[in-house]
Amino acid sequence: MDIALASTWIRAVATAVEEHRDQLTQLDAAIGDADHGANMSRGFTAVSAALETFEPATVGDVLVKTGSTLMSTVGGASGPLYGAAFRAAGKVLTEPSASPRQLVEALHAATAAVTQLGAATLGDKTMLDALAPAVTALEEALFHGADLAAATAAAAKAAEDGAHATTPLQARKGRASYLGPRSIGHQDPGATSTALIFTTLAAVVAAR
């Protein structure tokens, strides 16, 4: 991944968030406060604007800028969580291009940041339930010799499967956990937006 691809990815996420804004809102309306679509839209609109004038020297610069902008523009839990994730990933990627191996390391750092800040574990019905399996799938695919396109496609599939698998879970973290058993039967909005970020990554890598 080079700087141009990272920038293309983040801009494509902004477009995807707009396309899925209503879906994210509806999912959050079911088990939260119905602001996830608006929050993600506001955040990535600001990110797109910030990247317009930004001159990154490394792949990490793009991701750190993304994370910092999300932190300062997105309310609720998702701003700090996505902000920390992108910033942690970006801090690993200190060169103008990143190898697949470095991308895996960056995503491990993002996962660690989300895990620490959210104090969540797998199965808590959070974004981690999409993020962690995606990173595992990416790493395994690369280990078995897949190219980046195939590996990111595998990661996207794992993220989507992970997001779908949150539906029967009872939330143990975040606002949805206040609902107790009534959180069962709804897909987690944060896991859904995380899956969107990975499906977008796979799409831009495939189109490269």
Ligand SMILES: [Mg+2]
């Ligand atoms: Mg919300």
